[in-house]
Amino acid sequence: MSDVAVLGLGAMGSALAGALLDGGHTVTVxxxxxxxAAALAERGAEVATTAAGALRAAPVAVVCLTDDAAVRETLVAVPGRTLVNLTNSTPEQDRGxxxxxxxxxxxxxxxGIMAVPSMIGTPAAFVFYSGDAGALQxxxxxxxxxxxxxxxxADPGRAAVHDLALLTAMYGMFGGFLHAAALISAEGIPVAGVEPLIRGWLTAMTGAxxxxxxxIDSGDHTATGSTVRMQALAYPNLLDAGRERGLDNGLVQPMGELLTRAVSSGHGDADLSVLATMLHGGRVRRENEQQIDP
Structure with missing residues (x-):
């Protein structure tokens, strides 16, 4: 019997299996x-012809497939096995x-894997886990x-929440950069020359x-600097500049709309953090509240 099975050999699954082989584990793929599977077989992996065969070949199976539908289509019942599902999922999918x-x-x-395939097995990579703590240990x-x-x-959905939250922040950053790059290039200015300034500015802003x-956790959105109203007044310039250059403002328009709505809802004197509570109706779920029933 192998130490571990890996189901799914796309770029990420292959990287996971490779890291296990590099670590001296016996692996069925x-x-x-x-x-x-050919390249991994050359490195010593056993190759199963069916998913059921892979699950039976090891006490623990790492699953990294395209999506939740593929996972459900692939898995079969093998009592006593531990499933480690590293497929990108929603909390509800993992709870199910x-x-x-x-x-x-x-x-x-x-x-939830916080890495690209080339980072797997390096200090830069990390993975969120949730579910059975004993299995983790x-x-x-x-x-x-x-x-x-x-x-x-212990809530199986927690890893996906963390994973998707970090990805959301990442895509928000990329979206802002891409709009900024389009604005700069529309003026004939090389983006590469401005990129270090953008990166430095974004790095400085993470201090907030x-x-x-x-x-957000305390519910105290008292402003100590710029208020929502101040930012709502300035934001149209960003949209107008894009519009005047024929840009699609789709990446940045929603933020302007939310700022306007916050002012209209009486939050003009608050800190920008108040926008997070507006996104879910003003209610923050606390750690000690009852878990959602899957």
């Missing part, structure tokens, strides 16, 4: 299209799969082959995040 596994006497760990040495281990709690996070 499976992929829907078998040719993807955890229930599916429990009803089949299988243990479930959800994971039993297999921690194996999971550390991928990168840092960040356990987010700890105070904003505390304000």
């Amino acid at each position: 499976w992929n829907r299209t078998g040719h993807r 799969l955890a229930d599916w596994a429990a009803r089949r006497q299988m243990t479930y760990l959800a994971g 039993r297999h921690r040495a194996l999971l550390e082959r991928f990168g840092g281990v960040e356990y987010t709690g 995040l700890p105070a904003m996070a505390s304000a």
Whole structure:
């Protein structure tokens, strides 16, 4: 029997399997299209011809497939096995799969990978995990082959929440940069020359995040600097400049609309952090509140 099975050998799954092999683990791999396993087989991996065969070949199976539908189509019941699902998922999908596994006497760990394939196995990579804490501890040495281990709690949906939150912040940053780049290039200015200034500005602005996070948690959005009203007054210039250059403002328009709505709702004198509460109707779910029933 192998130490671990890996189901799914796309770029990420192959990187995960490779890291396990590099760590000296015996690995069984499976992929829907078998040719993807060839390179790993040359490195010593056993190749299963079916997903069921891979699941039976090891006490723990790492699953990294395209999406939740592919996971549900692939998995079969093998009682006693531990599933580590590193497929990009929503909290609800992971809670549903955890229930599916429990009803089949299988243990479930959800994971969210914070890395691109080339980062797997390096200090820059880390993975959020949630679900069965005992399984995490039993297999921690194996999971550390991928990168840092960040356990987010027993609720199987917590890893996905953290994963998607970080990705949301990342895409927001990329969206802002891309609009800024379009604005600069519309003036005939090389973006590469301005990029260091943008990067430095964004880095400086991250200094505001700890105070904003505390304000969101406490509900105290007292402004100590620029208010929502001040920013709402200035924001149209950003949109007008894009419009006048024929740009699509789709990446930045929603923020302007939210600022305007915040002022109209009586939050003009508040800190920008108040916008987070507006996104979900003004209610923040606390750590000690009852978990959502999957």
